[in-house]
Amino acid sequence: MSISERRPWKTVSPARIGTYAFLLVCALFFAMPLFIMLMTSFKTMEEIRSGSIFSLPSAPDLGAWVKAWSAACTGVACDGISVGFWNSVRILIPSVILSVLLGAVNGYALAHWNFRWAGIAFGLLMTGAFIPHQVYVYPLVQLFAWSGTFGTLAAIIAVHVIFGMPVMTLIFRNYFVSIPEEIFKAARMDGAGFWWVFFAIMLPMSTPIMIVAVIWQVTGIWNDFVLGLIFAGRENLPMTVQLNNIVNSQFGEREYNVDMAATILTALVPLVLYFISGRWFVRGIAAGAVKG
Amino acid sequence: MSSVSVKNLEVRFGEHAVLKNLDIDIKSGEFLVLLGSSGCGKSTLLNTIAGLIEPSGGTISIEDRDVTHEDPSKRGLAMVFQSYALYPKMSVRGNLGFSLRVNRVPKAERNKRVEEVARFLQITELLDRRPAQLSGGQRQRVAIGRALVREAKVFMFDEPLSNLDAKLRAELRVEIKRLHRSVGNTMIYVTHDQVEALTLADRIAVMKDGIIQQLGSPEDIYDRPRNRYVAGFIGTPRMNFIGGELLVEQQGVPMFKAEAFGFSLEGYDFEKYPTQASAVELGIRPELLTIVDADHASAKVRATVDLTEMLGAESIIWCDVAGQQIAVLVQGKPGVKPGDTIGMAFDPATASLFDAASGLRL
Numbered sequence: 001m002s003i004s005e006r007r008p009w010k011t012v013s014p015a016r017i018g019t020y021a022f023l024l025v026c027a028l029f030f031a032m033p034l035f036i037m038l039m040t041s042f043k044t045m046e047e048i049r050s051g052s053i054f055s056l057p058s059a060p061d062l063g064a065w066v067k068a069w070s071a072a073c074t075g076v077a078c079d080g081i082s083v084g085f086w087n088s089v090r091i092l093i094p095s096v097i098l099s100v101l102l103g104a105v106n107g108y109a110l111a112h113w114n115f116r117w118a119g120i121a122f123g124l125l126m127t128g129a130f131i132p133h134q135v136y137v138y139p140l141v142q143l144f145a146w147s148g149t150f151g152t153l154a155a156i157i158a159v160h161v162i163f164g165m166p167v168m169t170l171i172f173r174n175y176f177v178s179i180p181e182e183i184f185k186a187a188r189m190d191g192a193g194f195w196w197v198f199f200a201i202m203l204p205m206s207t208p209i210m211i212v213a214v215i216w217q218v219t220g221i222w223n224d225f226v227l228g229l230i231f232a233g234r235e236n237l238p239m240t241v242q243l244n245n246i247v248n249s250q251f252g253e254r255e256y257n258v259d260m261a262a263t264i265l266t267a268l269v270p271l272v273l274y275f276i277s278g279r280w281f282v283r284g285i286a287a288g289a290v291k292g
Numbered sequence: 293m294s295s296v297s298v299k300n301l302e303v304r305f306g307e308h309a310v311l312k313n314l315d316i317d318i319k320s321g322e323f324l325v326l327l328g329s330s331g332c333g334k335s336t337l338l339n340t341i342a343g344l345i346e347p348s349g350g351t352i353s354i355e356d357r358d359v360t361h362e363d364p365s366k367r368g369l370a371m372v373f374q375s376y377a378l379y380p381k382m383s384v385r386g387n388l389g390f391s392l393r394v395n396r397v398p399k400a401e402r403n404k405r406v407e408e409v410a411r412f413l414q415i416t417e418l419l420d421r422r423p424a425q426l427s428g429g430q431r432q433r434v435a436i437g438r439a440l441v442r443e444a445k446v447f448m449f450d451e452p453l454s455n456l457d458a459k460l461r462a463e464l465r466v467e468i469k470r471l472h473r474s475v476g477n478t479m480i481y482v483t484h485d486q487v488e489a490l491t492l493a494d495r496i497a498v499m500k501d502g503i504i505q506q507l508g509s510p511e512d513i514y515d516r517p518r519n520r521y522v523a524g525f526i527g528t529p530r531m532n533f534i535g536g537e538l539l540v541e542q543q544g545v546p547m548f549k550a551e552a553f554g555f556s557l558e559g560y561d562f563e564k565y566p567t568q569a570s571a572v573e574l575g576i577r578p579e580l581l582t583i584v585d586a587d588h589a590s591a592k593v594r595a596t597v598d599l600t601e602m603l604g605a606e607s608i609i610w611c612d613v614a615g616q617q618i619a620v621l622v623q624g625k626p627g628v629k630p631g632d633t634i635g636m637a638f639d640p641a642t643a644s645l646f647d648a649a650s651g652l653r654l
Contacts, residue, residue, distance in 0.1 A: 180375055180377065182373040182374070182375050182377035183377045183378075183380075185339075185342075185377065186371065186373060186378075186438070187390070189369065189391075190391035190394055191365030191366075191391050191395055192365075192390070200379075204382075205381055
C-alpha cells in the first residue's frame with residue numbers, strides 16, 4: 001500500500017463527518033451566548049421586547065454601550081462601569097507586577113540556591129496553593145482591621161500578591177530548574193551574587209515563562225470577585241463587583257442591552273490578552289511541561 | 293610553591309561520603325589531570341576546590357591562603373564547563389566582560405581587556421554574536437576566554453571536550469596544550485578520556501571511589517601502575533592479565549607459574565623483594581608482547597590465534613593462552629591467521645605484578 005492511499009483525512013468517511021459535526025456543535029455551544037450578548041447589546045429595549053433573541057439588530061445602536069460605560073447605576077451612584085474599570089486597573093497593575101516579580105525571585109531561589117529547609121519552604125508554599133481561599137478570609141480581615149488597612153487599595157493588592165505567590169513560585173521554579181546548573185555555576189565563578197545572577201542571567205532568559213505568568217495573573221486578578229468585594233473597600237470595588245451591581249439593581253425595567261454591554265466590557269481585558277498572546281500561552285505551558 | 297593544596301578533604305552528600313581524606317598538592321604552573329570513570333568523585337573534587345560545593349571536612353589553600361570557606365569568586369579561579377555554560381542572552385562580548393562588570397571595572401578598561409583576550413584567542417570577529425550563533429569549537433574558545441579575562445591564577449576544566457566530535461576534540465586538545473604553554477597558569481583538568489589525560493598532563497591523578505589511586509606523570513602511570521585498577525583503566529587495548537602464582541626459591545630469581553606454563557621474572561623491578569610465595573596477577577601491555585615461532589628459544593608462552601583486527605597502522609591479535617584471552621598489538625599487518633599456534637616473548641622488566649588479594653603492585 002502506498003503512503004498516499006493511507007491518508008485518511010483526504011477522503012470523506014463517516015468518522016470524518018462525525019468529527020466535524022461534533023466540533024461544530026461544540027463551537028456553536030460556546031459561540032451562541034457570545035452571539036446573543038453582542039446582538040442584544042446593539043438593540044434598543046423596544047426591539048429586544050418585540051423580537052427573537054437570535055435576530056440581528058435592525059438598526060445597530062450604541063446607546064447601551066455608552067450608558068453601560070458612563071451612566072449605568074451601580075447602586076446609588078450612576079457613573080457607569082468605567083469607575084469599576086479604572087479601579088480594576090489600579091488593582092491589577094501593581095498586583096501583577098509584584099506577584100510576578102516575587103514569584104520569579106522565589107522560584108529562582110528555590111531552583112538554584114540550596115539553602116537550608118528549601119524543600120520544606122517549597123512544600124509549605126504548595127500546601128498553601130491547595131487550601132481554599134475562603135479559609136483565609138476571616139483571619140486576613142482581622143489582620144487588616146488590626147493594622148488599620150482594611151478596605152484600602154493596599155489591602156486588596158497585598159491579598160492578590162499573597163494568593164498569587166504559590167502558583168507563581170511553582171511555575172518559575174519549574175522553569176528555572178530547567179536552566180542548566182552550569183550557567184548558574186559559571187556566573188557564581190564570575191563573581192555574581194544572588195541578585196546579579198537573577199537580574200543579569202536568569203531574568204533575561206525567562207521571557208516565555210514571564211508571559212505565561214503575566215497572563216495567568218492578569219486573568220485571575222481581573223476576574224476576581226470575592227476578594228475584591230471583601231478587601232477592596234467601597235472606593236475601590238473592581239469592575240466585576242460593579243458589573244454585578246449593575247445587573248442586579250432592580251429599579252424599574254431590566255435593561256438587558258446595558259447589562260450585556262457592561263458584561264462584554266468587563267470580559268474585554270482578558271479576551272484581548274488571549275487574542276494577543278494565546279500563542280505564547282500554549283507555548284509556555286508546553287515548554288514548562290516538557291522541561292519542568 | 294604549591295598553587296593549590298588540598299588537605300584531608302571530605303565531601304558528603306547526606307550519608308554518602310563522596311571524597312574521603314583526600315590530599316593533593318598541585319604545583320604552580322602544573323597541568324594536573326583528574327582522571328576516572330563517572331562517579332569517581334573527580335568533578336566533585338573540582339567543584340569543591342572551586343567553592344561550588346561545601347566540604348564537610350579538611351582544608352583547601354590556594355597560593356598558601358586558606359580559602360576553604362571563601363566565596364568562589366574570591367578564590368582567583370576560573371572554570372570552563374562541559375556545556376560551556378555561556379550566558380545565552382549576552383553577546384560574546386557580554387560573556388567575556390561579565391566578570392569585570394560584576395566587579396565594577398570601568399567600561400573603558402573592560403573593553404580593552406575583552407578585546408585583548410579576543411585577539412589572543414582569534415575570536416575578534418565573533419564579539420557581537422550570540423552563543424547560539426557559534427559552533428561548538430567557538431563556544432569552547434569563548435568559555436576559555438571568559439577564564440582568561442579574569443586573569444585567574446588557576447584554570448579549571450570540567451570535561452571541556454566531551455561534547456565535541458572526535459576531530460574537533462583532537463584539535464582543541466592541542467590548542468589547550470598550547471594555551472597552557474603560553475599563559476603558564478596552573479591548570480586542573482577533569483576528564484574520563486585517557487588520551488586527553490596522557491597527552492595533556494604533567495601529572496595525572498587517577499581516581500576511583502573518591503580516592504586517588506595513583507598520582508604521577510603519564511609515563512609513571514602507564515609504565516608502573518600502582519595497582520590493578522590503574523593498570524586496567526589506562527591503555528587501549530587494555531593491559532593483559534594472567535592469573536598465577538609467584539614462586540620464591542632460596543637461590544635464584546622468583547618465578548611466575550601459571551597452570552600451563554611458567555617463566556623466570558629475571559629483570560623485574562620489585563617494589564619490595566618477595567620472600568614467600570603468593571597468588572599474583574601478571575599484567576603485560578599488548579604492545580610489549582612480541583610474536584615469535586612457537587618453539588623459538590625466547591618464547592615464554594605458547595598461544596593459539598583466535599581472531600585478528602587490522603586497524604591500519606597496527607593490528608590487534610587476540611590469542612588464547614591456556615583458556616585466557618590475551619591481546620597482542622603489532623605494527624602493520626597481523627602476519628598470522630586464526631588457528632595458528634604462535635609463541636609470545638616479552639621482557640619481564642616491562643611487566644607489572646599485582647598481589648591477587650590486595651591488587652597492589654609488587
